[in-house]
Amino acid sequence: MRNSDDPQSCIRAALRRRRRALGLTQETTARLLGMSRLTYHRIETGARHIHFADLAAICAMFNCPPGELLQDSQLAAAFSRATDMLFGEAPA
Secondary structure (H helix, E strand, O other): OOHHHOHHHHHHHHHHHHHHHOOOOHHHHHHHHOOOHHHHHHHHHOOOOOOHHHHHHHHHHHOOOHHHHOOOHHHHHHHHHHHHHHHOOOOO
16 A cells, blocks of 8 residues: 555644644643653654544644545545444434
């Protein structure tokens, strides 16, 4: 899989851009999220997979909906599948 095809890679890049746009360091971001700087660093660098709960907490802290970080249709579909798996499919 090419790096540009990896949803985790795309999300990590979006997180980095958003954090920097807010003027936050990894250390400050980690402290606000209640995790170690190393844990947050591992999320951004790919040494740790981004879990749904982490993504939700980060989006809440960055004051942005997950869709803002998941703009690509492939990523939006992956997010939808993950949501369905966690919460069950919504009734039609």
